[in-house]
Amino acid sequence: MRASLLGLLLGGLATAWAINPITIKGHKMFDANTKEQFFIKGVAYQPRNEGTGKNAVVDPLADAAACQRDAPLMKQLGLNVVRVYEVDPRKNHDACMKAFADAGLYLLLDIATPKFSINRKLPEYDVRLFSAYRATIDAFAGYPNTLAFIAGNEVTNDKTNTEASAFVKAVIRDTKQYIRHTKKRYIPVGYASNDDEFIRDAIKDYFNCGNEDEQTDFFGVNLYEWCGSSSFEKSGYADRTRDFSSYSKPVFLTEYGCNLVTPRPFTEVEALYSSQMTDVWSGGVVYEWTQENNRYGLVKIDTNTQHAEVLEDYNNLKSALTKASPKGVQMDAFNEQRQASSCPSKTDNWKAPLELPPTPSEKACQCMRDNLGCVTSDKALNTDSSTNGTNAIGKQMDALCGTIPCKDISSDMEKGAYGIYSFCAPQDKLSWLYHLYIHNDKNAKCDFDGYAQLAAPKRNDLSSCPTIAPNMEGPSGEFASVTSHLTPTLLVYTLLVAMLWHCL
Template sequence: MQIAALGVLLLLYVATVVHALHPIVIKGNKLFDSVTKNQFFIKGVAYQPRDGHVVRKDNFIADPLADASACARDASLMQKLGMNVVRVYEVDPSKDHDQCMKSFADAGIYLLLDIATPKFSINRKSPEYDTRLYEAYRKTVDAFSKYDNMLAFIAGNEVTNDKTNTQASAYVKAAIRDMKKYIKSTKKRYIPIGYASNDDEFIRDAIKDYFVCGEEDEQADFFGVNMYEWCGDSSYEKSGYKDRTKEFESYHRPVFLSEYGCNLVTPREFSDVEVLYGSQMTDVWSGGVVYEWTQENNNYGLVKIANGKAELMQDYTNLQKALAKASPKGVNMDAYNDQRQAPQCPEHTQNWKAATTLPPTPSSGACSCMRDTLSCTASDQVSNTVTSGGGHSNSSVLGDQIDVLCGMVTCDDISGDGEKGHYGAFSFCSGTEKLSWLYNLYMEKNKGGRCEFNGNAEVTTPKRKDVKTCADIQANVDSTNDGSSGDSKSAAVSWLQPSSFISWGLLMTGVMVLTGR
């Protein structure tokens, strides 16, 4: 009986291993299944329902990965469609995502997740990367790193979208640098993080190199392109796919279509799918993400949701047929040893002006230290006017006060310049902390003045005097340690270590043979 019971338990265990998704790893410019060693091609769909039962509330689009019933319904349909990846643009990290992530895992689907949202993102027109964003990004990473089917994070989506705002890319790249360090130092397995760009003709060449150039710990792990060049009855040559492929042929990081599916001609036939997963593109591209799952006002939907039920549209049927014919031929990870060099960082031109010197890592400790040295600070009257979004751009009082004071005293210590690569010691602090710095600076310059500013400032007693040391306080890696990093994993090959139960299962070679794995 004991032997029989043990046998049953072993079979149950094997079933668990069989259905677990293997972590995906990056080697060179390709993605691989870490266990089978087969090359992995993304067959994905964008998933961010906005109408019907999902509505915008408090600057959040309702989290699609917190709706268990919808996930179960959609994961099954995506599996039948032939998908293995779902891209989600916005989540609420405070919610429970276990059931949704399980539904997608059971359907063999990985998650590609944007960590920047409309509420927490870098503004391309007036870019800042502050403590508020740093904490928000870490919360999202914390919430999803535990899932085996977590494929990768995207730190920004079309932040720089033309030649007028290229300096914003320096701030996004700084976020990539910091999240790479955070993941390596605090998580059991490394999860890649990269960037998704638009396809602007004036900046496409510079931006693809910018995000993967420079120091290893600053490079994006992958690069996505939102590309809508293939419309209707087109071809590899006519669409522009051939030109884009040639531009990436020596790229040393994985690149994929982070969005595709032009809808200028409907219903969409998806004739580009055969080419995307064919021999002309698979040596360069790692697949793509179709835009998008649900039918919205922009008319890109594969399914229409009504009363909790999904109606399949013609686009769904056409894509299903196209994907059924797609059988990309990859390479084996162990046999792949293509050594490629990172590109040189693009120089400043008329169209590209992002600095290679990146903003510092936001440190709430440095900001608190700075504020503790001040004798004139922003009052509650200012704090109470700041919206939940944070930052002085969301408060007319904050913005007006800072603009006025910057005409009276230097703002170098609280400002940043993503073009010149100059960043003040407290450029990442909150709007009220920056305003407090300026109030105090003004009072030091005008000894006879009063710390009042129409009630927006108040006299405080400094708790310390060593303001010069405040800028040296580094951000904690996590909330439980002192900022010291743990063991670092090599970024040259971004290994996503299998979970412990899979690792243990791999040692049971006899069992693995029996299951045909």
């Protein structure tokens, strides 16, 4: 009786939200229900609004009308994945996610945005970033058609900034743990790389080596080597396929579609979904849906009517995808287990350390703040409201670091050494420097040109602060109130799917 009731409930919900879970097994992806191998046929989806302020988030998954307009066109094109680069987790995304699900489209979502991302030149991974990433995961983990998260896109893009990869790999480690700890369904986390000749081998191995918890779940390549009517060998696709021939994780093109020749004939599609590549690659994502200033669009949006005009690139891609019929393997018959990569040695071209930054712990920073009698003042925080006071705070830290050791708040990327408070917010780092300065100079006053102020310590256990574990229960700070916008029906469905999938 219980089983039949459950079947009826699932049957009704499946009609409203009919999309199968996708799972990873070895270096391939599969439809968990049909057991067929899953090949990504995707498009990058990030319409821009040129009239929007430079600091505004353009969230395409909050525009219900646009999604309902575009999803059927994507289905007609033969797509099954949309890659979105930036969202605002505080907005409602139910309508767009439902529109895409109805069209058989999964979401590949970048959690790092221009505002919240690792800076390749001066990499840091702090409590603010970790909170932002958790908020985005919270906002989308409940949707059955969320396929995977991308933790970074071309962060390390050449041999001058390879150390930044350690920070992205730490994000992968922590977001994987967060999803496992807080979500009913595990959603993979990966990385999207460019194709720089000097680092391509090292970076793919770096993200697939070491402890399993630190390894990427998949690896993406933004590849634009095939231009016009090229070929598998001439384009370099054959070389890149050989590069990944023994890779232990799924690999796919997170961007492709060179536009040096227009209209694009998309002759690479035939190779991508043929036996030349399907044992190594799990498909790819065409760049991009809407026509923007860079001229990669498949459709053009009329700014007055919001009508989508299909361009010649759309028709050419449709023709190519219609002919594409990748031959995969059945999940139950696939048992190949490949070894993880060996970690790359440091060279002149590759300097990322194997030691990763610590997981940002807001609780540790809070403990430190609550132990101090001299902290950053409101003047410092309010000096430049557009940057949360970071100009004034940065100048104060630079000045103090010339007189006292700053190893506790900084990172030595070459050595892979990270300070005990290197992940704290700038104002907390400055408070710690004030504390150290006054501790070393008993005659110093808690003023520092008004950028410091006295505080009444709330605790007396400073030595224990660095050992306090990070918060894995949800986002903090400006994202503390972010919750999933899923309707009760969808929440029930997601929970049931997670329970059934756990029992498979």
